Amino acid sequence: MKWWSLGGAIACEVTATLSLRAATDDPVWYVLVVAGYCASFAFLARALRLMPVGVAYGIWGAAGILLTAAAATVLFGDPMTPLMAVGMALVIAGVVIVELGSHPRVDPVDEDDHEVAAR
DSSP: OHHHHHHHHHHHHHHHHHHHHHHTTOGGGHHHHHHHHHHHHHHHHHHHTTSOHHHHHHHHHHHHHHHHHHHHHHHHOOOOOHHHHHHHHHHHHHHHHHHHHTSOOOOOOOHHHHHHHHO
C-alpha cells in the first residue's frame, strides 16, 4: 500500500506540474494544476504514515524531477542535454543510497547467543 500511495503522489505531482506548463498557454489547465497538487499531497500524506519521511520525500521529489523532465522533453520540446542526463543519474543514485540507508543494519546473531542471553 505504501508504494501505491507514493506512486499516486508522484503521478499526480507530475501531472500537475506539466499542467502548470500547459496553463501558460491556456488557463483552463489551472483546474488540473490545483486538483493534481491537492491529490499529490493527499497521497504523499498517506505514504508518510507508512514509510520514513526522508525516503518517501526523496523518492517523490526525485521521481517527480525525472518524469517531469522526460515528459516535458516529449510534450513541450524542452531540452535534454547530456549534462542534464548525468544530473538525473546522480539524483537516482542519491535516492537509492537514501533508501538503502533507511533500513536498519541487521547483524547475524548466533542461536547460542540468544540462549545465553535468555538465561
